[in-house]
Every structure is written in structure tokens, then in C-alpha cells.
Amino acid sequence: MKKYDLITPEGTKDLLFDECIIRQAAEEKIHRIFKSRGYSELLTPDIEFYDVFNHRSEYFPQERLLKLTDNKGRLLVLRPDNTIPIARIVATRLKDSRLPLRLYYNQSVFNNEPSLKGRSTQTLQTGIELIGSSSKMAELEVISAAIEVLRTNMADSFSLEIGDSRFFKELVNKLDTSDDNKELIREYIEAKNYPALNDILDTIGKNEVTHALKRLPRLFGGEEVFEKASRLFSDSSLDSILAELKELYNQVSQLMGEGALTVDLGMVNRTDYYTGVIIKGYLEGYGSEVLSGGRYDKLINDFGYDVPAIGFAVNVDAVTKIEMKHGAGTERNVDAVVFAEKGFEMQGIKKAEELRKNGQTVETSLFDTIEETREYCHENGISKIITVDEKEAE
Amino acid sequence: MSKPLRIALTKGRLEKDTVGLLEKAGFDCSAVRDKGRKLILPIQNANMEVVLAKANDVITYVEHGVCDMGVVGKDTIIEMSGKFFELVDLGFGRCKFALAVKKGTDFYAGYGVKTIATKYPNVARTFFESKGMDVDIVKIEGSVELAPLLELSNGIVDIVETGTTLKENGLEVIEDIVPISARLIVNTVSLKLRQKEIEDLIKTIEENL
Numbered sequence: 381m382k383k384y385d386l387i388t389p390e391g392t393k394d395l396l397f398d399e400c401i402i403r404q405a406a407e408e409k410i411h412r413i414f415k416s417r418g419y420s421e422l423l424t425p426d427i428e429f430y431d432v433f434n435h436r437s438e439y440f441p442q443e444r445l446l447k448l449t450d451n452k453g454r455l456l457v458l459r460p461d462n463t464i465p466i467a468r469i470v471a472t473r474l475k476d477s478r479l480p481l482r483l484y485y486n487q488s489v490f491n492n493e494p495s496l497k498g499r500s501t502q503t504l505q506t507g508i509e510l511i512g513s514s515s516k517m518a519e520l521e522v523i524s525a526a527i528e529v530l531r532t533n534m535a536d537s538f539s540l541e542i543g544d545s546r547f548f549k550e551l552v553n554k555l556d557t558s559d560d561n562k563e564l565i566r567e568y569i570e571a572k573n574y575p576a577l578n579d580i581l582d583t584i585g586k587n588e589v590t591h592a593l594k595r596l597p598r599l600f601g602g603e604e605v606f607e608k609a610s611r612l613f614s615d616s617s618l619d620s621i622l623a624e625l626k627e628l629y630n631q632v633s634q635l636m637g638e639g640a641l642t643v644d645l646g647m648v649n650r651t652d653y654y655t656g657v658i659i660k661g662y663l664e665g666y667g668s669e670v671l672s673g674g675r676y677d678k679l680i681n682d683f684g685y686d687v688p689a690i691g692f693a694v695n696v697d698a699v700t701k702i703e704m705k706h707g708a709g710t711e712r713n714v715d716a717v718v719f720a721e722k723g724f725e726m727q728g729i730k731k732a733e734e735l736r737k738n739g740q741t742v743e744t745s746l747f748d749t750i751e752e753t754r755e756y757c758h759e760n761g762i763s764k765i766i767t768v769d770e771k772e773a774e
Numbered sequence: 775m776s777k778p779l780r781i782a783l784t785k786g787r788l789e790k791d792t793v794g795l796l797e798k799a800g801f802d803c804s805a806v807r808d809k810g811r812k813l814i815l816p817i818q819n820a821n822m823e824v825v826l827a828k829a830n831d832v833i834t835y836v837e838h839g840v841c842d843m844g845v846v847g848k849d850t851i852i853e854m855s856g857k858f859f860e861l862v863d864l865g866f867g868r869c870k871f872a873l874a875v876k877k878g879t880d881f882y883a884g885y886g887v888k889t890i891a892t893k894y895p896n897v898a899r900t901f902f903e904s905k906g907m908d909v910d911i912v913k914i915e916g917s918v919e920l921a922p923l924l925e926l927s928n929g930i931v932d933i934v935e936t937g938t939t940l941k942e943n944g945l946e947v948i949e950d951i952v953p954i955s956a957r958l959i960v961n962t963v964s965l966k967l968r969q970k971e972i973e974d975l976i977k978t979i980e981e982n983l
Contacts, residue, residue: 498834498838541966571858575862600969662966664967666963667961667963668839
């Protein structure tokens with residue numbers, strides 16, 4: 381039988397040296413932002429019961445989940461998402477806590493990706509969840525944190541996109557058609573597949589709603605979008621959604637600085653537990669969004685606790701990739717090497733410890749001779765060698 | 775000046791049709807027409823460059839954002855799927871996916887599980903899944919028409935343009951699955967970050983379809 385003992389599974393990789401340092405630096409930068417805003421970290425297990433993710437199967441199609449079983453034969457999954465386990469905690473151990481809760485996490489999500497597409501099975505995400513407020517202020521708080529995160533890295537430019545998941549839902553529910561058709565319409569709008577969208581809407585009929593839905597994927601860009609949208613279709617609920625989003629847009633645009641702000645009313649994600657405003661963040665040089673999130677006021681209720689929430693996740697691997705492209709600096713900084721003559725090993729160890737106490741990075745030489753040690757230091761750019769011999773030991 | 779807008783074209787017939795379309799829209803494609811062995815080719819009178827690739831690769835490049843846009847057949851899009859925006863039906867490269875069997879045989883007769891030969895296993899699987907029908911799917915790389923003639927399969931799922939090849943081999947289409955034509959696809963981030971450029975280009979293209 382072929383043994384797979386020298387490679388990692390597809391979609392995963394080992395990170396070495398620079399990759400770790402740069403990734404860690406990227407994480408730290410983001411976590412400083414979260415902490416400075418009063419968010420506290422929590423860690424959830426990498427494996428969870430399948431049932432945790434199965435309240436609504438449309439969020440996590442089973443073929444995307446990596447599964448295993450426990451010793452009772454129960455189905456487990458490697459967490460495909462960070463928000464759901466946090467919703468579980470909020471609805472159980474944090475149920476009696478005073479609201480709002482400001483939480484952040486930094487852990488991998490696992491998704492079965494189609495093979496040979498260059499996508500990752502394991503992706504490190506960090507993000508925040510603000511639990512217990514349906515206020516406008518909560519939205520501004522989370523969006524301003526998102527902007528700070530996007531601004532803090534080395535990409536040439538960043539942009540933030542906002543939308544509202546209710547806009548599409550309100551509109552499509554005015555259609556007299558099957559749920560399957562509604563899902564198809566959602567898919568076509570998400571893919572901005574104008575030809576297919578037009579075809580399916582033509583079979584449903586020609587009216588104000590189908591006309592508006594046909595235009596929906598084109599409703600993205602700057603402030604002009606709001607005017608276009610209001611001309612397209614008008615009723616009290618859609619108008620108020622648009623008015624709220626426009627107000628948010630104007631407020632957020634004051635926070636953007638050099639970044640670009642856009643709005644997309646055709647943002648209709650598949651794993652859609654979002655119930656209101658949705659955000660996506662883009663960085664120049666990465667082919668998909670690096671940040672995504674939104675308001676999810678009904679999700680925690682799946683676990684029996686009815687509380688509003690909003691948050692976002694950042695793809696740390698994507699940020700790391702961009703930082704590496706921009707040559708984020710890493711140096712292996714060893715200040716000195718301690719070389720102990722034969723018989724003076726303990727003195728050597730102690731000497732190194734002493735130097736480290738003063739804040740230096742010190743290696744011990746593992747070579748037998750001083751010549752080999754010199755060669756090693758030369759190759760590795762270490763300028764100082766401390767020899768411990770009879771003289772030094774005294 | 776910003777980075778050129780990079781468009782991936784499917785080599786072969788779609789490439790010729792797309793170049794024709796771009797030229798009609800006023801873009802100087804002389805470098806593409808006179809390409810030699812080069813694979814990345816500039817459009818002289820615009821901030822654009824053309825990349826020539828196989829159909830599946832067009833999707834891969836656009837999905838990863840190393841190309842901003844691409845022109846690829848709907849057949850490849852259905853078979854590969856993926857995350858990108860599919861903005862325009864370019865109208866050329868028209869054909870269809872169809873189910874074909876040996877002339878005169880009744881494909882649906884009997885309760886035995888049928889075998890289907892195809893170059894497009896995902897298309898075939900989705901088609902029969904939607905019918906709630908179990909089939910064995912065999913992937914064939916070359917002339918799929920051979921499989922039913924050699925009695926490897928009961929039918930084939932393949933692209934049908936004129937039907938001449940089928941007819942010459944004693945096969946006939948019994949069901950159309952989905953029509954196909956060339957599509958303009960765009961990377962999800964490119965469309966947002968370079969909206970104006972891309973929308974202007976699409977408008978020019980649509981005016982010349």
C-alpha cells in the first residue's frame with residue numbers, strides 16, 4: 381500500500397520560519413486593535429458535534445464539512461466557521477452575562493474544497509463578535525474596527541463594501557414563485573450572472589419586481605447606487621432599508637480616509653445567516669475578499685437565546701500572503717554564540733543563560749571546534765562568539 | 775498608469791471570435807493575431823493585455839484574480855463551477871449539452887442502472903441527479919461517440935453543435951440538457967476595485983455584439 385508519510389493533505393501546508401513570523405506579526409497587529417477596543421479572546425475546540433452546524437443545512441452543505449466520529453459513533457466535524465461555535469457559547473455559558481459581549485477569536489476553519497484548485501482546506505481566521513446590541517452604534521463600532529484592520533497592513537490600497545441582506549430578501553419574497561426558483565435567483569444574483577438571471581425572471585413574468593431583481597446585481601458602486609435603487613422599486617419597507625443603509629454609508633465614508641467605500645445591493649451570500657448590514661473588505665493584490673461579516677440577529681436563537689449580534693472575520697492567511705509580497709521584514713536575530721571547550725559544558729550553559737537574562741538572543745555552539753563555530757557564525761551572520769574555557773571559567 | 779486590465783481568452787475558436795469582437799470594438803489586437811509563441815500579449819491602444827489559455831485554466835486564472843476577466847464557454851463554467859461573476863453572454867460559440875444514444879434504442883427502458891460516457895462528468899451527474907436517476911458515469915477523454923458503439927455505455931452526454939458526428943456514427947440526440955455559448959467572466963474583487971474600467975469595457979463590448 382502506498383504510504384503518505386512525507387506529504388501533507390491537499391489544501392494544507394507547513395509554515396516555516398519567515399512565514400510563521402510574518403503571520404504572527406499580522407495576527408498581533410490585528411489583535412492589538414481588537415484588545416484596544418475592549419474585546420476578549422476565546423478559544424473553541426477544533427472539533428465539534430455535527431449537530432452544532434446542522435440547524436440549517438443550507439449554511440453548511442455536508443459535502444463541505446470534514447467529518448470524523450467519536451468513540452460512541454457520533455458524528456463530529458472540524459469547525460467550518462467561527463461564528464457558530466461562539467453563538468453556542470453565548471447561548472450556554474454566557475447566557476447570564478451582562479450584555480453587550482465583546483469577543484474575539486483567532487483560530488482555523490476547515491472546509492473541504494474541490495481538489496486541484498489551489499484553495500485551502502485550513503484557513504486561519506481572526507475576528508470579532510459584538511453580542512447583544514441591535515443599535516446603529518454597534519454597526520459603526522464593528523465597521524470602524526474592520527476599517528482599522530484593513531488599514532493596518534501593507535497592501536497598496538483597501539476598500540470596504542457594505543450591503544444589506546434584507547434588501548434582496550424583501551424583494552424576492554414579493555415574487556409568486558417556488559423556493560427553488562428563489563434560491564436560483566439568489567445564486568444568479570450572487571454570481572452577477574445577468575444572462576441566466578434574465579432568463580429565469582422572464583419565465584416568472586414581467587412586472588416591477590422582476591425588473592428590479594434584474595437590475596439588482598448591477599446596483600454596486602458609489603453613492604449613486606442609492607438613487608438608482610430608489611428609482612427601481614419603492615415601498616415602505618424597502619425604502620426604510622435603503623434610507624438606513626444610505627445613512628450608514630455617509631457615516632462610514634467619514635471613517636475611510638484613503639480607503640475606498642462602495643455599496644453592493646447584490647451581495648447575497650450562500651451561507652447567509654445575516655439579517656441586516658453585511659460588509660466585505662478587499663486588499664489590492666488578493667483575488668477574493670479578505671474580510672467579511674455582518675449582522676446576524678437570528679443565529680444565536682438557533683441555540684435557544686434570542687439576542688442580536690454583529691461581527692466579522694479576517695482571513696489571516698490572505699493578509700499574510702499580502703504582507704509577504706510586500707516584503708514584510710524578518711531577521712533571524714541571534715546576538716551571540718557561546719562556544720564551550722570540552723569539559724566546560726556546564727559553564728557554557730550558565731554563561732548563555734546569564735547573557736539571555738540581559739535580553740540577548742544566545743545560541744550554544746554544538747560544534748567540537750572553534751573553527752567550525754566561526755564558520756557557522758559567518759554563514760548565519762552572527763557577529764559575536766563567546767568562548768568558555770579554563771580562563772573564562774575562573 | 776495603473777496595471778493593465780488582464781483578459782484571459784480561451785485558445786482556439788473562442789479566441790478568434792473574441793479577437794474579432796475586440797477589433798470591432800476598436801481595440802488593436804495585432805499583437806494577438808501575430809503572437810508567435812508568446813502567451814501574454816498587449817493591446818496597443820488600451821491599458822489591457824490578453825492572456826491565452828485553455829478553457830479550464832481561464833476559469834482558474836480569473837478565480838484567483840491573476841487575470842481580471844476571461845472569455846470561456848458555458849460548458850466549461852458548468853463543468854468546473856467556481857466563484858466569479860458571469861456578466862455577459864457573448865452569443866458566439868453556440869452549441870448545447872445533450873444526451874445521445876444509439877439510434878433506435880430506448881434509453882429509459884428496463885430497470886438496470888445505465889452507463890453514461892462523457893468528458894463532462896459533473897454535467898452528466900447533475901443532469902441525472904435532477905431526474906433522480908442513478909447512473910454509472912465513465913469519463914472518456916477522446917471521442918465519446920465510441921463508447922456506446924463499443925457497448926461500454928448506454929449513452930453519452932456531450933457537446934453537440936451540428937450533430938453531424940453523431941449522425942455519421944449512428945447516434946441521435948434524445949434530450950437537450952442545456953444551451954451553451956461564450957461568456958465574459960470577471961474576478962469578484964477586480965469588478966469592485968476596477969469597476970469603472972471594467973464597466974466601460976463591457977459597455978463597449980455589448981455595443982458591438
